[in-house]
């Protein structure tokens with residue numbers, strides 16, 4: 518399936534739509550990942566803390582899709598931040614995934630109270646130099662956290678994965694990313710499913726003869742974002758991938774913008790999260 522990709526400043530590319538697998542146990546992840554890859558997805562987003570890296574690895578192997586054709590992301594958990602502990606945690610992730618490299622490794626949260634994200638970033642730079650990580654990025658970083666790691670190392674992350682949905686569009690952060698050549702990736706892109714119940718979204722879906730999930734995913738695509746909707750239900754995994762053959766118009770974009778006033782953060786605030 519022909520699908521859009523976005524270029525990183527390091528020369529690599531990421532498929533714009535991927536499968537998220539948060540809150541998916543190992544046995545369920547095997548099937549979800551296999552179905553997604555059979556459907557045409559070529560990008561999977563996991564994390565050490567999801568405790569399903571084994572299932573993701575097994576799903577990849579079960580799909581028969583070649584490893585080099587898949588863009589695989591995992592994330593370093595907060596308690597493993599620090600230089601040596603990051604290198605050890607990365608080895609453990611690779612072992613669980615059953616692969617010898619990942620396409621993208623992310624610092625899951627800045628965890629500013631721990632104050633170890635600079636040393637963690639130095640370990641990420643080492644992993645990229647070793648070739649065991651193709652691209653390095655961050656998640657849930659605010660602009661000052663990014664400025665600090667770049668100030669101390671000179672290395673810009675390729676991507677920042679943040680909570681972002683049409684009613685919580687993070688315009689300031691996106692402008693900052695754009696200025697620095699950082700790709701923005703949307704987590705909880707469907708508002709964890711809540712947004713799909715919204716009558717305004719249903720209206721846009723009806724206009725295009727699409728489902729609410731498809732028009733929300735299309736909103737992310739048309740905004741140049743990388744989007745990782747989660748589902749473990751095969752029919753929804755297929756549905757969420759059918760968002761490439763239509764576009765939203767200016768009127769739709771304005772209607773989506775109207776949701777901003779009722780929108781809010783669903784997940785933790787990176788500054789106050791205590792995990």
Ligand code: NAD
Pocket residue numbers: 536537538539540562563625656657678679703704705706707708709710711713730745746747748753754756757784
């Ligand atoms: P999401 O916004 O992707 O919503 C997923 C939920 O929406 C599903 O559980 C289901 O209830 C519903 N849904 C999905 N497709 C549907 C469809 N076609 N029709 C009807 N309902 C549908 O939520 P998410 O899982 O929180 O976020 C996606 C991914 O982002 C995660 O799986 C994970 O990979 C990543 N994530 C990262 C962070 C981070 O800190 N970096 C935090 C949260 C999530």
